Amino acid sequence: MLHHVEDITDLDGLLAGDTRDAPDVEAGDQAVRAENRNLRLALRTRGDIEQAKGILIGQRGCTPDDAFALLVELSQATNTKFHVVAQALVDETLRRAAGNRPFSE
Numbered sequence: 001m002l003h004h005v006e007d008i009t010d011l012d013g014l015l016a017g018d019t020r021d022a023p024d025v026e027a028g029d030q031a032v033r034a035e036n037r038n039l040r041l042a043l044r045t046r047g048d049i050e051q052a053k054g055i056l057i058g059q060r061g062c063t064p065d066d067a068f069a070l071l072v073e074l075s076q077a078t079n080t081k082f083h084v085v086a087q088a089l090v091d092e093t094l095r096r097a098a099g100n101r102p103f104s105e
Contacts, residue, residue, distance in 0.1 A: 045083035
């Protein structure tokens with residue numbers, strides 16, 4: 001995709017066989033792939049993060065922004081990825097809730 005006039009002049013050079021100023025397609029491809037991986041991870045973990053925020057809001061009566069800040073603080077203090085902290089909170093909350101349920105047949 002051409003974005004600037006300079007892109008057209010670069011294209012003219014490439015068509016003429018001059019590759020000295022050619023854009024690094026491989027690096028661009030790698031950057032797009034990395035962004036794609038990051039976006040997929042964000043989509044997969046968004047639910048866990050929102051659930052963890054909801055748990056904190058319910059337990060502490062804080063705002064969504066405060067809940068997010070608490071998760072960030074815990075993530076940084078433990079040097080643990082943010083989404084891993086959120087998932088651990090959700091898992092632990094579910095584990096504790098399952099232990100408090102009466103036995104059903």
